[in-house]
Each structure stands twice: as C-alpha cells, then as structure tokens.
Amino acid sequence: MAEATAGGAHETLETTRRDFIFIAAGAVGAVGTAATIWPFIDQMNPAADTRAMSTTEVNLSQIPVGQEIKAIWQGKPVFVRHRTPAEISQALRDDYAQLKDPQMDEDRTKQSNGSPGKAEWLILQANCTHLGCVPLPSFDPGYRGHYGGWFCPCHGSDYDTSGRIRQGPAPKNLYVAPYVYLNDTSIRIG
Amino acid sequence: MSGSSTYEPKSGFTRWLDKRLPIIRLTHDSFVAFPTPRNINYWWTFGAMLSLCLGVQIVTGIVLAMHYQPNIHDAFASVQRIQRDVPFGWLIQNLHAVGASMFFLAVYVHMFRGIYYGSYKAPREVLWILGCLIYVLMVATAFLGYTLPWGQMSFWGATVITNILGAIPFVGESIQVWIRGGGAIDQPTLNRFFSLHYLLPFVIAGVVVLHVWALHEAGQNNPTGVEPKTKDDTVPFTPYATMKDLFATSLFLILFATFVFFMPQALGHSDNFIPANPVQTPSEIVPEWYLLPFYAILRAFDFNIGPIDSKTAGVFAMFASIGVLFILPWLDTSRVRSMRYRPAARWWFMIFVAVALALGWCGGQNPSTVLAQPGSFRATLNWIANGQTSQQRIQVASPAAFQAASDAAEAQLRAQGATMTSVVRESGTTALALGVSRGSPETRVITAATSDDLEAEITAAKAQIGGSSPFVAIKREAPFQFTVTRFAQLLTAYYFFFFIVLLPLLGLREKPNRVPDTIAKSVLGQTQGAS
Ligand code: HEM
Ligand code: FES
Numbered sequence: 001m002a003e004a005t006a007g008g009a010h011e012t013l014e015t016t017r018r019d020f021i022f023i024a025a026g027a028v029g030a031v032g033t034a035a036t037i038w039p040f041i042d043q044m045n046p047a048a049d050t051r052a053m054s055t056t057e058v059n060l061s062q063i064p065v066g067q068e069i070k071a072i073w074q075g076k077p078v079f080v081r082h083r084t085p086a087e088i089s090q091a092l093r094d095d096y097a098q099l100k101d102p103q104m105d106e107d108r109t110k111q112s113n114g115s116p117g118k119a120e121w122l123i124l125q126a127n128c129t130h131l132g133c134v135p136l137p138s139f140d141p142g143y144r145g146h147y148g149g150w151f152c153p154c155h156g157s158d159y160d161t162s163g164r165i166r167q168g169p170a171p172k173n174l175y176v177a178p179y180v181y182l183n184d185t186s187i188r189i190g
Numbered sequence: 191m192s193g194s195s196t197y198e199p200k201s202g203f204t205r206w207l208d209k210r211l212p213i214i215r216l217t218h219d220s221f222v223a224f225p226t227p228r229n230i231n232y233w234w235t236f237g238a239m240l241s242l243c244l245g246v247q248i249v250t251g252i253v254l255a256m257h258y259q260p261n262i263h264d265a266f267a268s269v270q271r272i273q274r275d276v277p278f279g280w281l282i283q284n285l286h287a288v289g290a291s292m293f294f295l296a297v298y299v300h301m302f303r304g305i306y307y308g309s310y311k312a313p314r315e316v317l318w319i320l321g322c323l324i325y326v327l328m329v330a331t332a333f334l335g336y337t338l339p340w341g342q343m344s345f346w347g348a349t350v351i352t353n354i355l356g357a358i359p360f361v362g363e364s365i366q367v368w369i370r371g372g373g374a375i376d377q378p379t380l381n382r383f384f385s386l387h388y389l390l391p392f393v394i395a396g397v398v399v400l401h402v403w404a405l406h407e408a409g410q411n412n413p414t415g416v417e418p419k420t421k422d423d424t425v426p427f428t429p430y431a432t433m434k435d436l437f438a439t440s441l442f443l444i445l446f447a448t449f450v451f452f453m454p455q456a457l458g459h460s461d462n463f464i465p466a467n468p469v470q471t472p473s474e475i476v477p478e479w480y481l482l483p484f485y486a487i488l489r490a491f492d493f494n495i496g497p498i499d500s501k502t503a504g505v506f507a508m509f510a511s512i513g514v515l516f517i518l519p520w521l522d523t524s525r526v527r528s529m530r531y532r533p534a535a536r537w538w539f540m541i542f543v544a545v546a547l548a549l550g551w552c553g554g555q556n557p558s559t560v561l562a563q564p565g566s567f568r569a570t571l572n573w574i575a576n577g578q579t580s581q582q583r584i585q586v587a588s589p590a591a592f593q594a595a596s597d598a599a600e601a602q603l604r605a606q607g608a609t610m611t612s613v614v615r616e617s618g619t620t621a622l623a624l625g626v627s628r629g630s631p632e633t634r635v636i637t638a639a640t641s642d643d644l645e646a647e648i649t650a651a652k653a654q655i656g657g658s659s660p661f662v663a664i665k666r667e668a669p670f671q672f673t674v675t676r677f678a679q680l681l682t683a684y685y686f687f688f689f690i691v692l693l694p695l696l697g698l699r700e701k702p703n704r705v706p707d708t709i710a711k712s713v714l715g716q717t718q719g720a721s
Pocket of ligand 2: 129132145153156157
C-alpha cells in the first residue's frame with residue numbers, strides 16, 4: 001500500500017480499474033451462483049398439484065350428538081364435533097375462566113365468512129398446537145384430560161369443550177378451520 | 191505427531207506405487223507405525239466400533255434400498271416383504287435397525303469418554319467439533335431413516351419433529367413446509383427423506399475422514415491427559431492398539447449379535463408395526479431410546495418465559511443442549527486435562543452421567559405421571575343449613591361491566607343480612623346472585639389422594655347436604671405434585687448448569703491432584719494417581 005501512495009496517480013488509476021473488474025466479476029459470479037442454487041432449494045417447496053387448493057364437504061346429519069368425525073382437508077385432519085348441551089354450557093362458562101389464549105366460544109364457532117356459526121358444531125383443525133399430534137376426544141378410552149374437550153397424548157396438552165388450551169405445553173387454542181354452512185346439514189371446509 | 195515416515199517399500203511394485211500414489215505409506219503411517227500413548231484404556235476402543243458401525247449401516251442400507259419402496263402406499267409392506275420374503279432380508283433389516291442403536295450406544299460412550307478425559311481441550315478443539323458435527327448428522331440420519339418404514343411412530347415422529355422446526359421464530363413455518371413439501375407429512379416428504387437418508391451417511395463418512403485426520407495431527411489423548419514427551423510414552427498403533435480394538439470390538443459384536451438374533455425388536459416400539467394413519471395419533475409418541483434425553487428437555491418447558499412461549503423455549507433448549515457441546519472446549523477453564531486428577535469435577539461429572547440417563551428415563555414416561563406427592567387434595571366446604579334464601583338477578587350491558595355489577599349485588603345481599611353469598615353466572619352478561627341469612631354455619635373438610643377422588647367425594651357431600659342449603663362454598667387446595675415434568679425440569683437445569691456454570695467456575699477454583707510428569711511414569715507406578 002505504501003507503494004501505491006508513492007507510485008502516484010497512474011498506480012491508483014490502475015488499481016481502481018482492476019478493483020472494478022474484480023468486484024464486477026465477483027458480483028456476477030455471486031448472482032450466478034445464487035441463481036443456480038435457488039432452483040435446487042426451491043424444488044423442495046410444495047409442488048403445484050400439492051398446492052392446488054382443495055376443499056372438503058362434510059355431511060353433518062351423520063354425526064350424532066356427543067360424537068365427532070375427523071374430516072381430511074388438504075391432507076390434514078379436521079375435527080367436526082357435535083357438542084352436547086352440557087359441553088356447550090361448559091364452554092360458555094369457561095369463557096370467563098383463566099385462559100392461556102383467551103377467546104370466546106362464540107368466536108370459535110364463527111364461519112369463515114364472518115357470520116355466526118352454531119353452538120352445537122365446532123370445526124377445528126385437529127393438530128395440537130404444540131407439536132401437531134391429534135388430541136383424543138373426551139369420549140375416547142385414552143382420554144386423560146380434565147376439561148372435557150380433548151387431550152393430547154403426546155405431551156399432555158389439555159383442551160376444553162371449546163378446544164381452548166387449558167393446561168400443558170401447547171401455546172395456542174386448537175385453530176378454527178375455515179368453513180361455511182352450505183345448508184342446515186352440511187358444511188364446506190376450506 | 192506425524193513425524194517422519196518409517197515406511198520402506200519392499201517389492202518392486204510397492205516402490206513403483208509409492209512414487210505415484212503413496213497410499214500404502216499413508217496407511218502404514220496412520221494405522222501401523224502411528225505412535226499411541228502406551229496407557230490408553232478400553233474407553234479408547236469405541237472409535238473403532240464407531241467406524242465399524244458406520245460401515246455396517248452403509249452396507250446393509252444399500253442392500254435394503256434395493257428392495258425398499260419410498261411410496262406411502264407400499265413402504266410399510268415393502269419393509270415387511272424384506273423381513274419375510276427377501277432371502278436373508280430379515281438378517282439385513284435387523285442388522286440395520288439394531289445397528290443404529292449400537293451406533294448410538296458407542297457414540298455416547300465415546301463422547302462421555304471425551305468429556306471425562308478432557309479430550310476436547312487444546313489442541314483437540316477441532317477434532318471435538320468435528321465429532322459433534324458427526325453426532326448431529328447421525329441424529330439427522332437416524333430420524334430420516336426412522337420415517338421410512340411408514341409405521342405409526344414413523345409418521346408421528348416425523349410430524350412432531352417437523353412441527354418443532356415450525357417453532358423457529360419468523361421463518362419456522364416456511365422451513366416446515368419446505369421440508370415437508372406440503373402442509374402435512376405425505377408422499378413428497380417420504381420421497382425426499384429416503385433420498386437424504388441415503389445421502390447423509392456418506393457425508394458422515396467424509397466428516398469422519400476429517401475427524402481422523404485431525405486426530406492424527408493432534409495425536410490421541412490418554413487417561414492422564416499428559417502429552418507424550420518421549421518414545422517411552424508411546425507404542426506403535428499396530429499391534430498394540432489394533433489388538434485392543436479388535437478384542438473390545440469382538441465383545442461389542444457379541445452384544446450386537448444378541449440383539450440381532452434374539453431380540454431384534456426389543457429396542458423398537460410396537461406402534462411402528464401399525465401402518466401410518468394421519469388421523470390417529472398413537473397413545474404416546476416417543477422417539478427411539480437414543481433421543482429420549484433431548485425429548486425430555488423439549489417437554490420440560492411447560493411454562494412461558496416472558497415473551498417466549500413454552501414451545502419455542504422447549505425447542506430452543508433442545509437445540510441448545512446439543513449446541514453447548516460445540517463450545518465445550520471454551521467453557522471448561524481447567525488447565526488440567528483429565529478428570530482423573532480433578533476430584534471435585536469428577537463427582538460433578540458422575541452426576542452429569544446420571545442426569546443424562548435420568549433424562550432419558552423421563553423422555554419415555556408420561557409427563558404428567560406423579561412421582562411423589564407429599565400432601566393430599568383438600569376441599570373445605572362451607573354452607574349454611576336451614577337458612578333463608580334471597581336472590582337477585584344480575585343483568586349488565588357488556589361482559590366488561592360484569593364484575594362490578596356482581597360485586598355490587600353481593601354487597602347488597604350482605605347489607606340485607608345475608609351471611610353467605612354466591613353468584614351463579616349464566617352467560618356473559620347475566621347471572622343470579624344468591625344470599626342466605628340466619629341458619630347455622632357448617633364446615634366440612636374433605637381430603638383425598640387424587641383430584642378425581644376429591645371431586646367424587648365433593649359430589650357425594652353435596653348430595654348429602656342437598657336441599658338444606660341453596661349453595662355450598664368450596665375451597666380446593668391441591669398439594670404439591672412432583673411429576674415427571676418437574677423431575678425433567680430439575681435434570682435439565684443440571685444439564686445446563688454443568689456446562690455453563692460449573693465447568694467454567696470449577697476450573698478456576700478447584701485444587702487438582704498432582705498430575706504425573708510423563709505417561710511412562712504414571713504407567714510404571716512412580717507417581718501415585720487415582721484410578
Ligand atoms: C461416526 C461417528 C464417529 C466415528 C466413526 C469416530 C471415530 C473415531 C476414531 C476412530 C477415533 C480414534 C479412536 C478413539 O480415540 O476412540 C476417534 C477419536 C475421537 N473422537 Fe470420534 N468418532 C465418531 C464420533 C464422535 C463424536 C460424536 C464425538 C464427540 C462429540 C467424537 C469425539 C472424538 C474425540 C474427542 C476423539 C479424540 C479421542 C482422544 O484421543 O482422546 N467422535 N473418533
Ligand atoms: S403435540 Fe400435543 S402436547 Fe405436544
């Protein structure tokens with residue numbers, strides 16, 4: 001560097017031109033490398049056919065009071081639960097309990113178009129918000145919860161009759177699946 | 191330690207080859223003449239077993255891949271077909287499945303050895319870090335491989351682990367979808383997991399080459415932690431270390447064969463004999479035994495830490511528990527390498543081993559199992575028998591105003607002479623306030639061992655009190671319960687305490703025993719060292 005100062009203007013000019021070529025070549029090379037690598041990374045993202053939005057229709061008349069079915073929507077299970085009056089009133093009462101993720105039961109039965117749903121029908125994404133297991137409903141022999149809704153066997157998250165997290169490691173309530181009523185006895189999820 | 195080569199080609203061909211590719215020279219210098227500390231003990235034989243395990247996994251794996259079908263409809267059946275129909279498929283499949291467990295068994299001994307004898311300290315930091323990298327790659331490979339048979343544990347283990355990645359702040363969800371190739375574990379996931387499971391062992395093999403290279407540059411550590419100084423301190427690798435490795439490896443193979451031939455399923459989980467079902471979670475999801483300690487750390491966080499929710503905290507702790515190994519060379523401040531001469535550190539290390547094993551135990555248990563409960567559940571029931579009941583309706587405009595209105599109603603009832611009041615909420619905005627006056631106050635205390643028993647007894651007591659009182663005030667007290675989760679929290683705390691607090695402080699404060707001057711002296715008994 002000492003030489004560059006001593007060498008005067010000529011030397012500095014030449015260094016600058018070379019620097020420019022280096023940087024320009026380096027930049028083109030970096031962009032080229034990134035552009036080459038990107039397809040190899042992006043190929044792992046969901047393919048067009050996987051991504052294509054799908055919806056699922058469920059006939060509610062087949063589900064007796066106190067029971068639930070698991071519908072499959074986009075490869076993931078969705079709870080469709082027909083709640084008993086006792087479960088509904090427990091959910092309403094628990095609106096005022098100490099909640100980790102406070103939410104009104106009324107908001108949890110809402111349809112995706114914003115209009116209110118029906119208290120008897122709870123449509124929830126069935127993956128525990130902890131690490132994604134499918135919790136067991138209160139009428140399952142493996143149920144070990146205390147709040148009457150679902151119990152996740154994986155790490156013990158306990159959900160109430162509104163699918164709200166009450167105890168255990170899950171951070172959030174079970175997510176409400178987007179759905180609308182097609183008529184009185186059927187819904188479309190998605 | 192490299193020194194000058196002692197290899198002398200003997201035949202015309204080897205002389206010719208030595209000028210062109212000195213591969214025999216390299217092998218001779220690395221595995222025959224290589225100077226090995228003369229006091230190395232059997233804890234130093236696990237590296238050889240690990241090399242063997244890697245070879246076994248690669249060979250059996252390539253054979254399995256000739257028959258396995260990475261397709262969600264056929265994968266499960268294709269593994270069964272290997273077990274039942276492919277000639278010797280049962281043997282090769284068992285070797286591969288049991289081999290994974292044996293691999294981890296050996297690596298854990300190898301790693302504990304490294305910690306006890308301070309093998310991570312200068313000049314072996316890079317050697318140690320490469321080892322940690324190998325371990326991480328092993329975990330990844332084992333996880334990917336466990337998904338392939340597409341049983342219930344395969345599917346749900348993959349679901350849980352990919353969900354763990356979703357907890358990474360900001361980018362977690364994109365990474366999760368990217369890894370799965372969709373919203374859920376499905377065909378794209380299985381396909382790529384197969385591809386990567388085939389790839390990673392070769393990456394491991396590459397890192398092992400670097401690991402052994404680093405080993406040969408720094409030289410092997412030894413139980414005294416004293417560097418070899420003269421020729422007296424070392425012996426040639428062959429036959430001394432070679433024979434010792436062979437003997438220990440033979441014992442290891444006996445254990446290996448016992449599992450392969452007599453109890454091939456003992457280390458697995460029976461749920462993985464049920465084909466994957468995306469709508470039905472098995473009653474408990476547990477990883478393979480060698481990942482249980484980390485699973486226990488993940489689950490220990492059932493509480494939020496300030497703005498960090500419990501899930502993110504658990505995931506962070508789990509990664510940190512492996513990550514901390516990478517910086518271990520800079521956490522341990524002791525100038526003495528081997529814990530043989532560090533009497534205090536040695537005890538803390540023994541506790542650390544016990545804690546790691548106990549974490550493994552916790553990882554396999556139901557987290558809410560109660561291990562100890564010093565007290566019992568108690569409920570105090572208060573009511574007024576044969577009093578006079580008065581009531582008042584509460585009706586407010588919005589739930590926000592409810593509390594004030596309810597307090598006011600109770601105050602009013604009390605002002606009218608009620609000695610006990612209660613509010614029965616009917617909805618967000620309506621309730622019924624009850625008060626009783628006169629009558630005789632009654633109290634009853636109920637105790638029970640479990641909360642379910644307590645509730646049953648409360649219900650019975652209420653039925654008995656029945657109509658004589660409009661309501662019963664119940665105060666419940668839960669005893670402290672020492673659950674598996676609590677236990678795991680204590681153990682997790684020790685795990686991090688050991689690395690982050692103890693090793694840095696102990697190295698500065700402890701008084702180590704006298705370290706022998708040379709390896710030869712320690713072996714020939716001139717210096718009194720403990721075991
Ligand atoms: C595929 C897995 C691995 C293989 C095949 C392997 C192989 C070896 C071999 C052959 C040696 C020399 C013999 C011995 O000292 O036992 C060695 C040494 C060593 N390995 Fe590994 N290793 C593996 C994983 C690991 C891991 C996971 C760690 C630690 C995190 C580790 C840390 C070390 C250290 C510190 C040494 C130097 C030992 C000493 O001289 O004190 N290795 N390894
Ligand atoms: S996945 Fe449900 S509690 Fe962990």
